[in-house]
Every structure is written in C-alpha cells, then in structure tokens.
Amino acid sequence: MPRSWDSSHSKRSFHIVRKVIMSFAIKVNDNTHSVDVDGDTPLLWVLRDVLGMTGTKFGCGIAQCGACTVHIDGIATRSCVTSIESLGKSQITTIEAIGNTPAGAKIQKAWLDHEVVQCGYCQSGQIMSASALLASNPHPSNADIDDAMSGNICRCGTYVRIREAINLAAQTNEKRG
Amino acid sequence: MIPDRIAFCASDTNLSRRSFLGTSAAIGGGLMLSLTLPLGRSEAASSDSFAPNAFIRIGSDSQVVLTMPYVEMGQGTYTSIPMLIAEELDVSLKQVWLEHAPPNEKLYANPLLGVQATGNSNAMRGAWKPLREAGATARIMLVAAATKRWGVDAKSCRTEDGEVIHVPTGRRLKYGEVVADAANMPVPGNVTLKSPGDFKLIGTRAKRLDAPEKVNGTALYGIDARPAGVKIATLAQSPVFGGRVKSVDDTAAKAVKGVRQIVRLDDAVAVVADHMGAAKKGLAALKIEWDDGQHAKLATEEIARKLEQATLGSGAVAQNIGDADKAMASATTKVEASYQVPFLAHATMEPMNCTVHFRKDECEIWIGNQAVARVQAMAAKEAGLSPDKVIIRNHLIGGGFGRRLEADGAVRAVQIAKHVDGPVKVVWTREEDIQHDMYRPYWFDRISAGLDKQGKPVAWKNRFAGSSVIARWLPPAFKDGLDPDSTEGAIDLVYDLPNFHVEYVRAEPPGIPTAFWRSVGPSHNVFVTESFIDELAAAAKQDAVAYRRALLGKSPRAKAVLDLAAEKAGWGQPLPKGTGRGVSLQFAFGSWLALVAEVEVSKAGTVRVQRVVCAIDCGTVINPDTVQAQIQSGIIFGATAALYGEITLKDGRVEQTNFDTYQMLRMNETPTIEVHVVESTEPPGGMGETGTSAIVPAIANAVFAAAGRRLRKMPVDASLLKRA
Numbered sequence: 001m002p003r004s005w006d007s008s009h010s011k012r013s014f015h016i017v018r019k020v021i022m023s024f025a026i027k028v029n030d031n032t033h034s035v036d037v038d039g040d041t042p043l044l045w046v047l048r049d050v051l052g053m054t055g056t057k058f059g060c061g062i063a064q065c066g067a068c069t070v071h072i073d074g075i076a077t078r079s080c081v082t083s084i085e086s087l088g089k090s091q092i093t094t095i096e097a098i099g100n101t102p103a104g105a106k107i108q109k110a111w112l113d114h115e116v117v118q119c120g121y122c123q124s125g126q127i128m129s130a131s132a133l134l135a136s137n138p139h140p141s142n143a144d145i146d147d148a149m150s151g152n153i154c155r156c157g158t159y160v161r162i163r164e165a166i167n168l169a170a171q172t173n174e175k176r177g
Numbered sequence: 178m179i180p181d182r183i184a185f186c187a188s189d190t191n192l193s194r195r196s197f198l199g200t201s202a203a204i205g206g207g208l209m210l211s212l213t214l215p216l217g218r219s220e221a222a223s224s225d226s227f228a229p230n231a232f233i234r235i236g237s238d239s240q241v242v243l244t245m246p247y248v249e250m251g252q253g254t255y256t257s258i259p260m261l262i263a264e265e266l267d268v269s270l271k272q273v274w275l276e277h278a279p280p281n282e283k284l285y286a287n288p289l290l291g292v293q294a295t296g297n298s299n300a301m302r303g304a305w306k307p308l309r310e311a312g313a314t315a316r317i318m319l320v321a322a323a324t325k326r327w328g329v330d331a332k333s334c335r336t337e338d339g340e341v342i343h344v345p346t347g348r349r350l351k352y353g354e355v356v357a358d359a360a361n362m363p364v365p366g367n368v369t370l371k372s373p374g375d376f377k378l379i380g381t382r383a384k385r386l387d388a389p390e391k392v393n394g395t396a397l398y399g400i401d402a403r404p405a406g407v408k409i410a411t412l413a414q415s416p417v418f419g420g421r422v423k424s425v426d427d428t429a430a431k432a433v434k435g436v437r438q439i440v441r442l443d444d445a446v447a448v449v450a451d452h453m454g455a456a457k458k459g460l461a462a463l464k465i466e467w468d469d470g471q472h473a474k475l476a477t478e479e480i481a482r483k484l485e486q487a488t489l490g491s492g493a494v495a496q497n498i499g500d501a502d503k504a505m506a507s508a509t510t511k512v513e514a515s516y517q518v519p520f521l522a523h524a525t526m527e528p529m530n531c532t533v534h535f536r537k538d539e540c541e542i543w544i545g546n547q548a549v550a551r552v553q554a555m556a557a558k559e560a561g562l563s564p565d566k567v568i569i570r571n572h573l574i575g576g577g578f579g580r581r582l583e584a585d586g587a588v589r590a591v592q593i594a595k596h597v598d599g600p601v602k603v604v605w606t607r608e609e610d611i612q613h614d615m616y617r618p619y620w621f622d623r624i625s626a627g628l629d630k631q632g633k634p635v636a637w638k639n640r641f642a643g644s645s646v647i648a649r650w651l652p653p654a655f656k657d658g659l660d661p662d663s664t665e666g667a668i669d670l671v672y673d674l675p676n677f678h679v680e681y682v683r684a685e686p687p688g689i690p691t692a693f694w695r696s697v698g699p700s701h702n703v704f705v706t707e708s709f710i711d712e713l714a715a716a717a718k719q720d721a722v723a724y725r726r727a728l729l730g731k732s733p734r735a736k737a738v739l740d741l742a743a744e745k746a747g748w749g750q751p752l753p754k755g756t757g758r759g760v761s762l763q764f765a766f767g768s769w770l771a772l773v774a775e776v777e778v779s780k781a782g783t784v785r786v787q788r789v790v791c792a793i794d795c796g797t798v799i800n801p802d803t804v805q806a807q808i809q810s811g812i813i814f815g816a817t818a819a820l821y822g823e824i825t826l827k828d829g830r831v832e833q834t835n836f837d838t839y840q841m842l843r844m845n846e847t848p849t850i851e852v853h854v855v856e857s858t859e860p861p862g863g864m865g866e867t868g869t870s871a872i873v874p875a876i877a878n879a880v881f882a883a884a885g886r887r888l889r890k891m892p893v894d895a896s897l898l899k900r901a
Contacts, residue, residue: 038434041454049409049452054401055394057575058453059526060607064836067526095394111392115384115802118810119251120391121398121526121575146845153836155526155576156251157813159847161806 024084028053029097039085044068046084047094055095055124059153066152069125070094076132076148095124103135103169110169118156126152130166138173140166227356229315229364231284232262232308239339239353241266242274246285246293246308247300248547249387250577251810252865253803254300256385260799261304264378265312265370267336268352275386277571280550280564292651294548296582296693297662298766298863301799305861306370313368315359322358323350373797373858382802387573399572400530400604402543407532407600408437410593411456412447414613417469417829418688422446429462439463440596447593453604460606472688472829477619480686480826481517484621487642488515492680493658496668499676504636508627512716516624516705517890520824521617521694522831522839527575528610529586532602533594539566540591541600545574547581555584559591578814579693582650583615611839612831616824617694618644619686620701624709632717633727634710637674639667642682643701644691658683662693666702666870671735671764672710672728688829695814699765699870704891707761707874712887721760721878722748734794734855735762738771741792741853746773755779756787759878761871766863768795769855772812774848774875778884782898786816786848786876791868793852796859804864805852811868812850817842819873823892 023036026043028051035050042061047053047070056079059067063078070079071093098104107130110116117123126149133140133148140148145166154162228234234242243262249255259273278285278293285293289303316336323341324331327348334343341350352359373379390396415421425446427439435455440447448459505511532543533556540560546552549569557564574581590603605613620643627636647660654660659681668679685691694700714724722743729736739762743749748758755778762771772791776784789812798804821840825832833839877888884898 037452037454038458040458041452045452045454045457049454052403053394054397054403057526058400058528058604060836061457062607062835062837065526065841099393108392112384112388115382115388115806117251117385117388117391118253118806119249119526119574119576120387120396123391124394127392150843150845153526153841153843155524155578155814155841157810157817157842157847158806159813159842159844160809160850162844163847 026087028092029094037084040083043079043082043084053094053096057121057124066129067122067125069128071128071132076129095128098128098131104131106169106172107131107134110165114161114165114168116158116161116165118158122154126162134169139170227359229318230311232311233315235352235356237353237356239351240274241268241272242276244276244278246278247295248574250574252807255387256383257301257799257803258304258308259386260378260383261308262312264376265309266316268339270383272339280553280569282550293550294582296547298865301861302767302863309370310368313370314365317365317368318359318362319352319355321362322355379799383800396573398527398575399543399545400527402532404534404600407602408449409453409456410447410449410601410603411460411606412445413460413465414445415467417472419472420470421468423466423468426464430459433459433462440593442592449597449601469829475688475826475829477825480619484642484684487682487684488621488623488640492640492682495659495664495679495681497678501636501638501676501678504676505627508635509630510628510716512712513625514709514712514889516622518620518701518704519891520619521818521822522611522614522824523578523580523694524611524839525576525578525580528607529605530603531587531590532600533590534600535594541568542587543570544587545572547577552584552587556587556591559588578695582693608834611833615690615692618691622705624705626713628717632719634674634713636676638678640680642684644685645683646691646693662698666699666765667706670706671732673730696866696869703763703870704873708877711878725762734769735764737855738769738792738794742771742773742790745853746790748773755883757879757882759875759882761875763871765870766867768793768862768867770867770871772871772875774879776876776879776883778880778898780900782895784820784880784893788849790851794855794857795862795864796857797861798854799861801854804854807864808852808868809850811866812872813842815869815872819876819891820893
C-alpha cells in the first residue's frame with residue numbers, strides 16, 4: 001500500500017501574514033539576497049533558478065525524496081515545500097557551504113573516504129540530512145540514522161554506504177560521556 | 178582542495194579538432210582508433226597538443242584530457258574508463274581530466290552495440306581492449322619522440338607517471354615536453370598490452386574521479402544547465418497516451434508573476450517562466466481540456482489479458498534443444514505455471530529535463546543522456562535541421578537506468594523551444610516524469626516442465642509475450658521475430674536441460690510506450706526461470722541449492738558462485754519462524770551471479786529483506802570497489818521493484834504520480850548486503866544491472882521458504898501472504 005514518509009520536519013511551524021511585498025530578503029550561506037518572486041514560491045526554485053545555486057536538487061516537489069534538503073537555522077528542511085515568505089530572518093545553509101561547518105566537513109570527508117556516491121544527484125540532500133544529524137547527535141545509533149535519513153531517497157541504492165559513512169564520521173567525534 | 182576534473186561539456190573546439198581525426202571500422206566491432214589522417218596530425222600539432230586518437234589529448238603542459246565515450250550515470254565509468262587508458266598510457270589518475278564525448282557514432286560507438294550508447298552493462302566489455310590499446314598507442318608514440326630526441330633505443334626507456342625515463346642515464350622527459358614530436362611519430366600497427374601481472378591501476382580500489390564535485394554541489398547535471406537568459410518551462414502532456422489538447426484557458430496562468438509565455442502543442446501545454454516556481458504555479462492555473470483519443474478506457478488488466486492470450490498461440494522459437502514435447506509426454510511429473518511482471522517506471526532522481534536554444538539555423542541542446550548521437554539525430558529531425566547543426570552538450574546523469582537511452586525529452590524540448598525566443602530549460606515535474614515515462618514492458622509467461630522419477634527436469638517449455646524494445650530502438654537487431662534483449666535470461670541457461678523449447682511472442686501493448694529498464698530482458702526472464710527452477714526443486718522435494726547444483730555440469734563458473742554464495746549465506750542453517758532464505762543463479766551481461774536473500778514475512782503479509790549474500794564472477798575486476806557498489810545498487814533497485822514496483826493504467830491514465838504512490842526502498846528498509854568476488858583473469862563481464870535481475874527471484878523464493886506461498890506475479894502482494 002502507498003505510504004507517505006513522514007515529512008514533518010520539512011514543514012515550517014510558523015507563517016508570516018502575507019502582505020503586498022515586492023521582494024524578499026533571504027540570507028543564504030551568510031549572504032543576503034533580495035528576490036522578487038511571489039511569497040509562496042518554494043525556496044528550492046529561488047536557490048536554483050533565481051540565485052543560480054544548483055547544488056540543491058529537485059526530486060519530487062512534495063517533500064517525499066529529500067533531494068532538496070537545506071538547513072534552515074541548522075534544521076534539515078525540504079526546500080521544495082518551504083515558501084520564501086516563511087523564512088523571515090532565518091539563516092539558510094546549502095550544500096555549497098555545508099563544508100564550512102564542522103559536521104558538514106566531516107560528513108563530506110567520510111563520503112569521499114567511503115566512496116558513497118554513484119550518480120550523485122541525491123547526495124547533496126543526503127549530505128545535508130546527515131550533517132544536520134551529526135551536528136545535533138555526535139554518536140547516532142542505527143535507529144537514529146534510519147530516522148534522520150529515511151526521508152532521503154537514493155535510486156542508486158547507496159544506503160549501505162551512507163550508513164557506514166555516517167558511522168565513520170561519528171567515530172571522529174569525541175567519545176561521549 | 179581536489180580540483181573538479183570534469184569539463185563542463187565538450188566544446189565546439191573539441192568537436193572541430195576531433196573531426197579531423199577519422200576512424201576505422203568503429204561500427205560493429207573493430208578498432209576504434211584512427212591515426213592515419215595526415216590532416217589530423219598537422220592540425221593536432223598546430224593546436225599544440227598531441228591527440229593520437231579520439232580519446233586522448235595531451236597538451237604541452239602535460240595535461241591529459243580523456244574524452245569519455247561512455248556516460249557516467251553512477252556506475253563508475255568515469256573512473257574505470259580512465260583506469261583502462263591510464264594503465265597503458267602510464268599516467269596517474271591525478272593527471273587526468275575528463276570531458277563528455279560529443280555525438281559521433283563513428284568515433285564513439287560502443288563496438289558491442291554498434292551505436293553510441295551506454296547501456297546493457299557493456300561499457301567495460303566494449304572498452305576493455307580498444308581503450309587500453311588507445312593508451313598503449315599514445316605511449317609508444319611519446320616514447321618514440323623522446324628516444325629520437327635523446328638518440329637512444331626505445332628498449333632502454335620506460336614510462337611512469339606521465340614521463341619517459343631513459344633508464345641507463347636517468348634522464349626524464351615529461352609527456353608534455355614531447356607532444357609536438359609525438360604527433361609526427363609513426364603510428365604503431367600492433368601494440369602489445371600489459372600482462373595482468375604488470376597492472377598498476379587495473380584491479381585497484383582507485384577513487385572515483387567524479388566524487389569530489391558530487392559531495393560539494395558543484396557537479397553539473399543536465400538540469401543544472403543555465404545558459405545566459407535561460408527561461409524555465411514545465412509542462413502537462415496528454416494524460417492518456419495518444420490524446421490531444423482540445424482547449425486551453427490560460428488566463429489565470431498568464432497572470433502568475435514570473436510567467437512569460439504559454440506554449441500550446443498538439444498533445445501538450447508548456448508554461449515558460451522566469452523560474453520553476455512560477456512555471457509550476459502557472460501550470461496549476463491552466464485549464465486544459467483533453468481529447469483522450471482511442472486509449473481513453475485502457476486498463477492494465479486488458480493488456481495483461483491480451484498478453485495471456487498471446488501465449489496460447491505460437492511464437493518465434495528463441496531456442497530449441499532436443500524434443501521437449503516428446504520428453505514432456507513421458508515425464509513422471511509435470512509442473513506448469515504462469516508468471517507476470519508489471520510495467521515499471523524508471524524514476525531517476527533527476528527528473529526528465531532538457532535545455533534547448535533554438536536559433537535561426539542551428540539548435541543547441543544541454544542534456545544528460547545515455548545516447549547523445551540518437552538525441553542529435555532525433556532533435557535535428559524535429560528541428561528541421563541537419564544533425565551537424567545541432568550542438569549537443571552532454572552532462573553527468575542523475576540516474577539513467579535506460580530512461581535516458583531515449584530522446585523523447587529532447588524532442589519535446591525542441592518542440593517547445595521552437596516557440597521561445599532564447600534558451601529554455603524544460604523541466605518535467607515528478608508527476609509528469611512518472612506518468613509519461615517509457616516503461617519496462619509488462620510480460621506474461623506460460624512455462625512448464627517434466628520431471629523424471631528422480632525429479633530431474635527432462636523437459637522445459639516456455640512461451641512468453643510482451644513488447645520488444647529493441648524492435649523500436651534498434652530495428653536491425655530485431656530479426657525473425659526475436660531480439661537478443663527480450664530473450665536474455667530465458668535461453669542459454671546455465672542448467673543442463675536436454676529437452677528445451679522457448680518461444681517469444683512479440684505483442685506491443687496499446688497506449689503505453691515501453692523502453693529499456695535496468696537489467697531489461699533478464700529483469701523479467703530471470704525472475705521467471707529462477708522462480709520456476711525453485712518450483713521444480715519443491716516439486717521434487719529437494720533442496721533448492723542442491724537441485725540447481727546437480728544441473729550445472731556444463732557451467733563450472735556458475736557452480737563456483739553458487740557454492741560460494743550458499744556457504745557465505747549459511748544455507749541450510751535454521752532461521753526463525755516467518756523467515757526464509759531464497760536463492761537465485763544467473764548468467765547475464767557476461768557475469769555469473771549467485772544470490773541468497775533472507776526475508777521476513779510479517780503476519781500482515783509485508784515482506785522485509787533482511788540480508789543479501791552474493792557471489793559474483795565478473796571476470797577481470799577493473800575496480801573492486803565499483804563492483805561492490807554496483808552489486809549493492811542493483812540489489813536495492815531490484816528489491817524496490819520486487820516489493821513496490823508497479824505502474825498501472827486506469828482510463829488510459831497512469832495511476833501512480835510521485836514517490837508517495839510509486840515507492841522506493843529507503844534507508845530503514847535496506848538489507849545488509851555481502852558481496853564476494855571470485856578472482857578471475859577472464860575478460861570483464863558487465864556489472865551495472867546483474868544484481869537487479871537476480872534479487873527479484875531470490876526474494877520470491879525466500880518468501881516461499883518463509884510463508885509457503887509462491888509469488889508468480891510481481892510486485893509482492895501482502896494480501897496473499899497475510900496470516901490469520
């Protein structure tokens with residue numbers, strides 16, 4: 001039977017009352033951009049088509065595949081269902097800058113060391129989800145990994161290596177306790 | 178910092194430079210090099226680089242540029258092909274830059290297919306000899322240039338890491354220092370390739386050359402093309418195949434901020450906008466009335482019924498050994514079954530897209546495609562231009578699986594671009610991508626066998642019906658009612674079957690286009706044959722591995738992988754209730770693969786694949802890490818199909834829309850996968866698809882072991898497996 005993956009962490013919990021605004025100021029990777037689009041335009045298309053940041057990928061448009069994952073104030077978020085008007089002063093981080101964060105750099109290195117990628121199209125989103133996981137949970141269990149990563153589809157089936165790479169990256173974190 | 182090593186795309190400069198380099202007998206096999214045209218040589222020299230063939234260019238700065246005749250869609254070709262060339266050229270992979278090949282059937286045809294295409298798991302099989310020879314040829318010419326300068330004998334020199342070294346004196350010349358001279362050296366007629374014992378790269382876990390840019394967001398896929406001034410379009414195509422647009426009310430769509438233009442075609446409507454957000458919003462605001470046409474009432478059940486009927490008649494004989502009818506008549510036991518596999522969508526993670534700039538007398542196309550020469554030819558036809566006026570810029574591919582062997586997306590984009598001033602990127606929504614795919618065919622199989630007193634199969638008969646993709650895609654390869662793809666995995670079985678008769682009935686379904694899908698023919702045939710041999714073992718009350726093993730007298734490599742997989746999987750050891758093991762064994766794509774799946778069937782009838790153990794003999798291994806990755810990949814792709822994959826039609830429309838209704842296996846459902854590789858010095862076999870076809874019957878057989886229920890129709894139907 002069809003089953004919808006829980007995409008709750010992709011939904012923003014607040015809304016800004018819509019006003020007649022001609023443009024929105026958004027902060028992406030520490031740069032502020034002014035964009036002139038409808039307020040309900042998903043962040044994904046602003047990143048890709050307006051700002052030309054093509055590292056964030058389109059996969060489904062309904063928060064089912066995770067290819068479009070970015071961080072909004074550090075939280076892994078599906079940009080395909082996140083409207084530009086919902087962002088306010090939030091800090092957006094994309095794959096292009098995730099390597100500047102400690103968790104992102106560790107994840108990228110583990111991805112290379114463990115040779116995770118195949119076609120690579122979903123990997124921006126996988127890395128964004130994994131980086132958010134590692135930043136908030138330095139030593140994730142297998143169940144934690146399932147929980148954080150099962151919203152990201154990989155058609156090449158790199159899941160086995162993604163799990164191993166996250167464990168590899170976690171090993172470089174200080175032992176807990 | 179690791180530099181990005183994949184050039185954005187093949188430039189016009191490369192095209193024109195390359196066009197001076199002819200080729201000899203590339204189509205249908207033979208050497209793909211041409212080193213004979215004097216014009217090409219002088220051109221190569223004047224452009225300050227050494228281009229001994231269509232794959233290698235070395236500049237005076239010693240930069241080595243390799244043109245990739247096979248595309249990278251995840252399977253690792255952009256690492257393994259450079260490994261072949263670099264091995265013989267004696268350069269390190271760190272010195273290598275890559276570029277996508279432009280369309281050119283003469284220079285870049287796959288010798289095994291006869292066309293420029295990446296598919297059928299045969300890039301390595303096609304490249305194994307010619308691309309090592311390409312590297313060796315270049316090396317010999319570079320050495321000749323160095324020895325001439327030094328006035329020494331070639332035998333006193335060796336090469337390493339892009340340098341020629343005169344061994345007695347220790348003198349060295351970088352390749353770049355001799356490229357101008359090398360271009361004027363005689364072309365060696367026959368080159369001797371390294372013996373396996375001398376390999377430095379082949380057989381190593383060389384790192385993927387495309388990985389660094391795929392982890393930092395800089396890798397460019399077709400969907401990332403952004404020529405200056407590009408507009409973004411998305412589209413609605415007739416929901417029923419063959420239907421047409423009756424009327425369009427685009428008032429509301431045109432009012433959407435950012436929407437620039439509505440393009441109405443016979444069977445589709447596109448919204449052109451500043452960005453995809455506006456295009457999608459505009460599309461949602463369109464009011465389109467469709468004329469559904471003749472397939473308005475089409476349903477999958479009707480197609481299945483027609484295919485079933487087709488198996489009652491006679492078909493083209495794909496293989497006949499002995500006399501199956503006579504042997505069947507005298508058999509002790511007769512086993513009969515029918516099997517069905519559904520239509521499947523590809524659902525590549527990168528949705529279908531193509532960017533086109535249609536100008537007055539030429540057309541420029543940005544795309545990621547497995548068959549760029551086909552794209553060029555079909556786009557040219559649609560554009561009303563000669564193919565040389567259509568510039569193709571290929572890209573990394575965000576999932577191919579056969580979908581991007583087709584040019585329908587490019588043709589559609591050209592149709593739209595004809596109406597647009599400036600470049601336009603046509604991006605399909607996921608819903609369009611799934612509902613207007615070209616699908617893995619539906620197949621219906623009628624199969625029977627006769628067993629002797631000991632339970633051994635003495636007769637085997639199989640007649641199956643379905644679409645021939647080859648008949649449409651490569652018509653010359655469809656002969657006498659047969660093609661090599663539709664029958665692969667149904668004939669030439671590894672088993673000793675003395676009386677064997679297999680027929681294929683080509684039956685094209687109406688109202689739904691079909692295409693290659695990862696593991697193609699075997700995706701269907703191996704499910705049927707490996708499920709049925711399991712049925713025979715059960716009918717004979719014998720162990721599934723032992724039963725197969727007794728039939729492998731002529732197939733020692735098959736027996737070796739079966740034994741290895743069974744041993745590593747702990748075949749025969751007890752499992753908890755509700756859990757079972759299933760085996761499959763196949764020879765396909767030039768590789769032998771045995772696979773054992775362990776599944777758990779819940780009380781509700783849901784199936785979970787817990788563990789997969791496989792043993793592969795794929796001949797010489799170019800890169801063991803890639804072999805392991807491709808097996809993991811193929812297994813997850815096939816398991817996804819076995820558990821969830823099904824495209825159905827109702828009222829002529831595909832019922833599935835997106836990943837909520839066309840499900841994919843996810844991280845939390847992924848089994849552990851163990852891959853054991855048999856060492857071999859035989860020529861390489863294919864790896865990209867073999868896991869996909871093998872896993873499906875292994876899962877079905879494991880379900881039978883766990884729940885006692887035989888699955889003869891894919892995907893798994895939990896309602897059949899439900900326990901009280």
